[in-house]
Amino acid sequence: xxxxxxxxxxxxxxxxxxxxxxxxxxxxxxxxxxxxxxxxxxxxxxxxxxxxxxxxxxxxxxxxxxxxxxxxxxxxxxxxxxxxxxxxxxxxxxxxxxxxxxxxxxxxxxxxxxxxxxxxxxxxxxxxxxxxxxxxxxxxxxxxxxxxxxxxxxxxxxx
Amino acid sequence: xxxxxxxxxxxxxxxxxxxxxxxxxxxxxxxxxxxxxxxxxxxxxxxxxxxxxxxxxxxxxxxxxxxxxxxxxxxxxxxxxxxxxxxxxxxxxxxxxxxxxxxxxxxxxxxxxxxxxxxxxxxxxxxxxxxxxxxxxxxxxxxxxxxxxxxxxxxxxxx
Numbered sequence: 001x002x003x004x005x006x007x008x009x010x011x012x013x014x015x016x017x018x019x020x021x022x023x024x025x026x027x028x029x030x031x032x033x034x035x036x037x038x039x040x041x042x043x044x045x046x047x048x049x050x051x052x053x054x055x056x057x058x059x060x061x062x063x064x065x066x067x068x069x070x071x072x073x074x075x076x077x078x079x080x081x082x083x084x085x086x087x088x089x090x091x092x093x094x095x096x097x098x099x100x101x102x103x104x105x106x107x108x109x110x111x112x113x114x115x116x117x118x119x120x121x122x123x124x125x126x127x128x129x130x131x132x133x134x135x136x137x138x139x140x141x142x143x144x145x146x147x148x149x150x151x152x153x154x155x156x157x158x159x
Numbered sequence: 160x161x162x163x164x165x166x167x168x169x170x171x172x173x174x175x176x177x178x179x180x181x182x183x184x185x186x187x188x189x190x191x192x193x194x195x196x197x198x199x200x201x202x203x204x205x206x207x208x209x210x211x212x213x214x215x216x217x218x219x220x221x222x223x224x225x226x227x228x229x230x231x232x233x234x235x236x237x238x239x240x241x242x243x244x245x246x247x248x249x250x251x252x253x254x255x256x257x258x259x260x261x262x263x264x265x266x267x268x269x270x271x272x273x274x275x276x277x278x279x280x281x282x283x284x285x286x287x288x289x290x291x292x293x294x295x296x297x298x299x300x301x302x303x304x305x306x307x308x309x310x311x312x313x314x315x316x317x318x
Contacts, residue, residue, distance in 0.1 A: 037197075038196075038197035038200075039216075041197075053243075054243065054245075054270050055268060055269060055270065055273075056270075057198075057216050057217070057220070057273050058216070060220070060248070060267060060268075060269050060270075060273050061216070061219070061220045061223065063267050063268070064220065064223070064224060064248075064250065064267055065223060065227070067250070067265050067267060068224070068227040068228075068229055068250070068252070068265070069227075070227055084212075084213065086213075089219070089223070091223065091226070091227070093227070095254075106226050106227070108219060108222050108223055108226060109214060109219075109222070110214060110219050111213050111214065111215075111216075111219075114214075114216050114219050
């Protein structure tokens, strides 16, 4: 399992589909994940630090998690099947005393977009399974993940 | 507090904004609530009984609520401020024994769209505060909440 960070949300113009670009920490490996338009716009607004007066859906979800005395511990992108990436959201149940050996963690099946949004909103780590790192990442030698950067633009065009 | 049901999701063409139409049970009063495009498309797909292979955001939220041993008890649209409707999601904490007098219910501030989607997905009741019923509903004498129905079309045009 390798730690990853969100580098950018871009548009794959060929398929007119948004893509979240995860960078595998300590490497120049990139994992592109195609996501839905609504989730992409939430992610893009988050990366721009846009603030909203009312709780968005994922804010409500986090308020509920915390209200039920749990917290987002980490999320991970674990596998791909028929071109669909699968993710897991791992919550820590805070009602269970630390000294107990089991029952602290509960995992939920999720789409990568929801998992990534929850991780970003709660400053929790994002991981990618070794298998996906080995089979579905691409190398990007550029330095900037920026629409203005020629190297990154070329990279996105060839996704 | 009056019980309400979702009658339709329509487009307010004047403002190019989606509107969810709540009907107050046992009356011909309608509460129109303007919502976001993403939430409207989720609601519209739900009303058409569209099924998805992967859990959508609200499915993940419900899985988390159930995984943390709670359930959606009811939701209510309680007030309006600066043209923005506010809602509450009421969860029941299932870890608290029935015989205990307090602590069963936890309330969360939410946008009406999220509250309504959660209610529909969990078959929980939707309520509207008496104040909103008295001040923000309109009468609709028609029988059908259908795009094809002339009376309903006229009603939507005059929202």
